[in-house]
Amino acid sequence: MTDQEFHTLLSCAIVPQVVDLIARNEKLSETDALNTFYRSETYAFLEREDSKVWHYSPMALYHIWKSERETGKPEWPEEGLLV
Numbered sequence: 001m002t003d004q005e006f007h008t009l010l011s012c013a014i015v016p017q018v019v020d021l022i023a024r025n026e027k028l029s030e031t032d033a034l035n036t037f038y039r040s041e042t043y044a045f046l047e048r049e050d051s052k053v054w055h056y057s058p059m060a061l062y063h064i065w066k067s068e069r070e071t072g073k074p075e076w077p078e079e080g081l082l083v
Helices: 003-026 029-039 040-044 056-070
Strands: none
Touching: 003 029, 003 040, 003 056, 029 040, 040 056
């Protein structure tokens, strides 16, 4: 996957869905949800193509982000994370 394809995947498919989940479930505005997600360690891993975090579903990414918000560290599922 090229860098352009990867960034398109993030910005058009993954991030909007995660941000929507954050906004709805945490009762935040879209802007606040987006800013909160972009400042997270979860997003820092997601934006690295080699981490393979982008393979997780938006719902899984939301739960990872939520665990980070609650505990200070993202909680990664056992299988499949190559960081």
